[in-house]
Amino acid sequence: MRKTLVVLSALLFALLIGNKLFNKTELPSRLRIATGGESGVYYAYGNAFAGILEKRMNIPVITIPSGGSVENIHLLRNGRADIAFVQNDIMIYAYEGINIFSTEGPFKDFSAASGLYPEICQIVARRDIDGIPELKGKRVSVGDEGSGTELNALQILGAYGMSYADIDVDHLSFGASVSAFKEGKIDAFFCTAGVPTPAISDLTADGQVRLLSVGDAHARSLISQYPFYSRQTIPRDTYPGVDDETKTVAVKAVLVVSNGLSEQVVSGLLKILFEAREEIAKTSADADNLAPESAVDGLPIPLHRGAEKYFFGN
DSSP states (O other): OHHHHHHHHHHHHHHHHTTOOOOGGGSOSOEEEEOOOTTSHHHHHHHHHHHHHHHHHOSOEEEEOOSSHHHHHHHHHTTSOSEEEEEHHHHHHHHHTOGGGTTTOOOOSEEEEEEEEEEEEEEEEETTOOSGGGGTTSEEEOOSTTOHHHHHHHHHHHHTTOOGGGSEEEOOOHHHHHHHHHTTSOSEEEEEEOSSOHHHHHHHTTSOEEEOOOOHHHHHHHHHHOTTOEEEEEOTTSSTTOOSOEEEEEEEEEEEEETTSOHHHHHHHHHHHHHTHHHHHTTOGGGGGOOTTTTTTTOOSOBOHHHHHHHHOO
């Protein structure tokens, strides 16, 4: 029932406001969107969305490449971004001031706008590595230091009773991980992103790459300890050269906004986002997952008042 109401409310709101999205006096002079690394989904998705927003809102919309979720939270906190892409696990850590944000304390001056798509924890390894336990003694990139990917890597390794003491750790960005893997400098790397991830598709095409599964018992243990994870399967043939399905876990990509943005601006940009889904999907296929009926599921912090207005008409 809640999902049906979300859909009906969103459609009714869209009809009521028509093309009069914004009162020009309430528009900011610009919008800044924190995205991600140039090889990742956040970057492609964010740039496609920014271009559409700029045309519809008739104000400059600037995208900020970054190291991902953790850096994006810092950009919001420091007033250098208005909108950001983040993982739902990183979002709750920041909001509550725990884990990697324990020193800074809680950050409450931002809100959820919409869930976007599942971010799947992918473990890319050389073909002769048959499972996560075989990463012991191997050189593995776990993502940028302090990144969402690194936290996912630590938690997945922990579910197997492993830690950094068991592997030769590299802290490389996603793009740098791909390059190092191609050059034989690392044996495996973690990547938390939507699928298919284009850079991974390039790697798997020669058939010499394996995606490692997270076993059922280990996934159950992980989800029990960290409820923001969900079970996910990467279907066979999602990537060229990967003929078997890969069972793993995922977090959720979320669009978050500064509380300094007005209700009108946030509700308007959400209307643009959902109307432009097919257009954004031409650049970032993950936009196909965007749906009003699931957009508010799995969001562990409050919705912005403009998102409440868009989804529920409040």
